[in-house]
Amino acid sequence: MWGFYKVRAMTLMEILVAIALVAVLATVSINNFIGVLNKSKENLAKSFLKGHMRSTIIREWRFNESKFVNGEVIDEKSLKNQKADNSAVRIAASFAEYPKDPWGNPLKITCDSSKNTVLVEPNLDANKKNSPCISGKYKFTADGRVSLEIEEKNIKNKGP
Numbered sequence: 001m002w003g004f005y006k007v008r009a010m011t012l013m014e015i016l017v018a019i020a021l022v023a024v025l026a027t028v029s030i031n032n033f034i035g036v037l038n039k040s041k042e043n044l045a046k047s048f049l050k051g052h053m054r055s056t057i058i059r060e061w062r063f064n065e066s067k068f069v070n071g072e073v074i075d076e077k078s079l080k081n082q083k084a085d086n087s088a089v090r091i092a093a094s095f096a097e098y099p100k101d102p103w104g105n106p107l108k109i110t111c112d113s114s115k116n117t118v119l120v121e122p123n124l125d126a127n128k129k130n131s132p133c134i135s136g137k138y139k140f141t142a143d144g145r146v147s148l149e150i151e152e153k154n155i156k157n158k159g160p
Helices: 012-050 052-063 076-081 087-093
Strands: 071-073 107-112 117-122 131-140 146-155
Touching (some): 052 087, 052 146
Antiparallel strands (some): 131 146
16 A cells, blocks of 8 residues: 555755755855945044044144144054144043044054045054055144045955
8 A cells, every 4th residue: 555655755965966056056145245334434433533533633723723743643542652742642531532443443643734634544554454544634634624534445464
Protein backbone atom coordinates (compact mmCIF):
# COMPACT_ATOMS: atom_id res chain seq x y z
CA MET A 1 0.00 0.00 0.00
CA TRP A 2 2.90 2.35 0.56
CA GLY A 3 3.89 2.25 -3.08
CA PHE A 4 0.89 4.26 -4.30
CA TYR A 5 1.86 7.49 -2.57
CA LYS A 6 4.74 9.51 -3.96
CA VAL A 7 6.43 11.62 -1.29
CA ARG A 8 7.64 15.01 -2.62
CA ALA A 9 10.51 16.62 -0.68
CA MET A 10 13.19 19.24 -1.37
CA THR A 11 16.51 17.93 -2.52
CA LEU A 12 19.82 19.02 -1.06
CA MET A 13 20.62 20.98 -4.23
CA GLU A 14 17.41 23.03 -3.97
CA ILE A 15 18.19 23.90 -0.35
CA LEU A 16 21.74 24.99 -1.26
CA VAL A 17 20.44 27.20 -4.09
CA ALA A 18 17.96 28.85 -1.71
CA ILE A 19 20.70 29.49 0.86
CA ALA A 20 22.96 30.97 -1.85
CA LEU A 21 20.20 33.35 -2.97
CA VAL A 22 19.59 34.51 0.59
CA ALA A 23 23.34 35.08 1.06
CA VAL A 24 23.58 37.19 -2.11
CA LEU A 25 20.59 39.30 -1.07
CA ALA A 26 22.05 39.78 2.41
CA THR A 27 25.41 40.89 0.97
CA VAL A 28 23.78 43.47 -1.32
CA SER A 29 21.58 44.85 1.44
CA ILE A 30 24.49 45.10 3.93
CA ASN A 31 26.61 47.01 1.37
CA ASN A 32 23.72 49.40 0.74
CA PHE A 33 23.25 49.89 4.48
CA ILE A 34 26.96 50.71 4.95
CA GLY A 35 26.74 53.25 2.12
CA VAL A 36 23.71 54.92 3.71
CA LEU A 37 25.45 54.93 7.10
CA ASN A 38 28.57 56.63 5.67
CA LYS A 39 26.44 59.21 3.85
CA SER A 40 24.57 60.00 7.07
CA LYS A 41 27.89 60.50 8.90
CA GLU A 42 29.03 62.90 6.17
CA ASN A 43 25.76 64.84 6.47
CA LEU A 44 26.15 64.91 10.25
CA ALA A 45 29.66 66.38 9.93
CA LYS A 46 28.43 69.06 7.51
CA SER A 47 25.47 70.00 9.69
CA PHE A 48 27.76 70.25 12.74
CA LEU A 49 30.00 72.67 10.83
CA LYS A 50 27.00 74.68 9.58
CA GLY A 51 25.21 74.75 12.91
CA HIS A 52 26.73 74.40 16.35
CA MET A 53 30.36 75.04 15.40
CA ARG A 54 29.39 78.10 13.32
CA SER A 55 27.37 79.65 16.15
CA THR A 56 30.21 78.99 18.62
CA ILE A 57 32.74 80.68 16.32
CA ILE A 58 30.45 83.68 15.77
CA ARG A 59 30.01 84.01 19.54
CA GLU A 60 33.82 84.02 19.99
CA TRP A 61 34.14 86.61 17.19
CA ARG A 62 31.65 88.92 18.92
CA PHE A 63 33.15 88.31 22.36
CA ASN A 64 36.56 89.51 21.10
CA GLU A 65 35.08 92.60 19.45
CA SER A 66 35.31 91.36 15.84
CA LYS A 67 38.72 89.74 15.92
CA PHE A 68 40.40 86.47 16.78
CA VAL A 69 43.43 85.75 18.92
CA ASN A 70 45.84 83.48 17.02
CA GLY A 71 46.00 79.93 18.27
CA GLU A 72 45.60 76.26 17.48
CA VAL A 73 44.12 73.30 19.33
CA ILE A 74 44.68 69.82 17.92
CA ASP A 75 43.21 67.50 20.55
CA GLU A 76 42.04 67.21 24.14
CA LYS A 77 45.59 67.07 25.56
CA SER A 78 46.63 70.30 23.86
CA LEU A 79 43.42 71.93 25.12
CA LYS A 80 44.27 71.07 28.73
CA ASN A 81 47.89 72.26 28.38
CA GLN A 82 47.01 75.74 27.07
CA LYS A 83 45.66 78.81 28.81
CA ALA A 84 42.38 80.29 27.62
CA ASP A 85 44.17 83.24 26.05
CA ASN A 86 43.52 82.36 22.40
CA SER A 87 40.34 81.96 20.41
CA ALA A 88 40.90 78.32 19.43
CA VAL A 89 41.11 77.24 23.07
CA ARG A 90 37.92 79.12 23.98
CA ILE A 91 36.05 77.66 20.99
CA ALA A 92 37.08 74.08 21.84
CA ALA A 93 36.44 74.59 25.57
CA SER A 94 32.88 75.78 24.95
CA PHE A 95 31.78 72.23 24.09
CA ALA A 96 30.83 69.72 26.80
CA GLU A 97 33.55 67.37 25.53
CA TYR A 98 36.27 67.92 22.98
CA PRO A 99 34.67 68.12 19.49
CA LYS A 100 35.18 65.12 17.20
CA ASP A 101 33.96 64.22 13.75
CA PRO A 102 31.44 61.36 13.32
CA TRP A 103 34.30 58.91 12.74
CA GLY A 104 35.81 59.67 16.17
CA ASN A 105 38.74 61.82 15.03
CA PRO A 106 39.44 64.92 17.14
CA LEU A 107 38.95 68.24 15.36
CA LYS A 108 41.87 70.61 14.86
CA ILE A 109 40.83 74.26 15.32
CA THR A 110 43.14 76.97 13.93
CA CYS A 111 42.43 80.70 14.32
CA ASP A 112 44.27 83.22 12.14
CA SER A 113 43.71 86.85 13.12
CA SER A 114 45.52 88.31 10.11
CA LYS A 115 43.05 86.72 7.67
CA ASN A 116 40.04 86.68 10.06
CA THR A 117 39.62 82.95 9.48
CA VAL A 118 38.99 79.85 11.53
CA LEU A 119 39.85 76.45 10.06
CA VAL A 120 38.16 73.37 11.53
CA GLU A 121 39.44 70.04 10.22
CA PRO A 122 40.02 66.51 11.50
CA ASN A 123 43.40 65.99 13.14
CA LEU A 124 45.03 63.83 10.47
CA ASP A 125 47.78 62.71 12.87
CA ALA A 126 45.16 60.99 15.03
CA ASN A 127 43.28 59.55 12.05
CA LYS A 128 44.12 55.85 12.09
CA LYS A 129 41.57 54.63 9.55
CA ASN A 130 40.24 55.43 6.13
CA SER A 131 37.52 58.04 6.49
CA PRO A 132 36.28 61.10 4.69
CA CYS A 133 37.92 64.35 5.75
CA ILE A 134 35.30 67.08 5.96
CA SER A 135 36.73 70.45 6.94
CA GLY A 136 35.23 73.89 7.24
CA LYS A 137 36.86 77.29 6.74
CA TYR A 138 35.02 80.24 8.29
CA LYS A 139 35.93 83.67 6.93
CA PHE A 140 34.71 86.90 8.49
CA THR A 141 34.32 90.14 6.53
CA ALA A 142 34.76 93.67 7.87
CA ASP A 143 31.00 94.13 8.25
CA GLY A 144 30.72 91.01 10.43
CA ARG A 145 29.36 88.55 7.89
CA VAL A 146 30.67 85.01 7.92
CA SER A 147 31.10 82.64 5.00
CA LEU A 148 31.71 78.91 5.29
CA GLU A 149 33.59 76.80 2.76
CA ILE A 150 33.21 73.05 3.25
CA GLU A 151 35.84 70.80 1.69
CA GLU A 152 35.50 67.04 1.37
CA LYS A 153 38.26 64.55 0.59
CA ASN A 154 38.83 60.89 1.27
CA ILE A 155 41.92 60.10 3.33
CA LYS A 156 43.55 56.71 2.92
CA ASN A 157 46.11 56.20 5.65
CA LYS A 158 48.73 53.53 5.44
CA GLY A 159 49.47 51.46 8.46
CA PRO A 160 47.55 49.32 10.94
